[in-house]
Amino acid sequence: MTIWFGLLLFLATVVGMEAFAYAAHRWVMHGFGWFLHESHHRARHGNWELNDLYAAIFAVPSIVLLLGGAQLGWWPGFIWIGAGIAAYGAIYFGFHDVIVHQRIPTRYLPKSAYMKRIVQAHRLHHVVETKEGNVSFGFLVAPRPEDLKAELKRRASGRIRAPRAFAEK
Template identity: 45%
Template sequence: MFLNILLVLGTFVFMEGFAWFAHKYIMHGLMWNWHESHHVHHKGWWETNDLFGIIFGVAATALIVVGSEIESLRWLMYVGFGITLYGISYFIFHDVIVHRRVKIKFKTKNRYLNRIIRAHYVHHKVHERDGAEAFGFLYAPKKYEKP
């Protein structure tokens, strides 16, 4: 049980590093044609960038299904749970809190939350493929903290 929880939490932490890498080198690289929709103003709720979330969701679901069906691969289920937990956290932070894609009132005095929100706004100052910074989603260095 402890190892399963550790695998879920370890996968969650790994996903922040993977998301940073994917955001910087894939979304702002080869797949900019999808991600660009997230950096420009648009009408409606759908962004082509949302396809990344669908891909990660399908991958997590596949890992959970395979891990729950094949005893020797049970560990994959917990990896899928970790990816899912990260995806839920990402949705709440990125889509609900930062971009207000779900209309709720949210104000915080929490320094850490304000730091990652500020880092994300710095990231969005650049509307081009190149020249952006702050590619993390749930972590941002202290340089983004207000003095």
């Protein structure tokens, strides 16, 4: 396998993971997996929440593909795909846990229009504390905040909490 094809697989996997993350968030985490994800829509007490188990669950395919491709003689493309999954996980951690939820203290303030948009979209996702009625399930691709606010207003059903400071320390 050429390096160029491997890099293409890697990049396609990173991009494809956003679609996977959207689907997993919308139909698993806000569906039958709510029992784990609900902790993420509540104030966190301490460093960990039950929702953090999803990081371990989603790391398994990456580890298996990396191990299989590198050590078990599977198709070499699996190494690139496993690495793409791991890279998306690292990007997600940086954006979601460090920048948005500030689980690691930082002085970073979003300045670019893109960063402001994804932070605002995720915060708008959190104004609904139940598993139904949410907006913005993706993370690296987010609808315009104005569209999300309009959709939340249209859905207003008593499930939207009053605005509050977002810090969850």
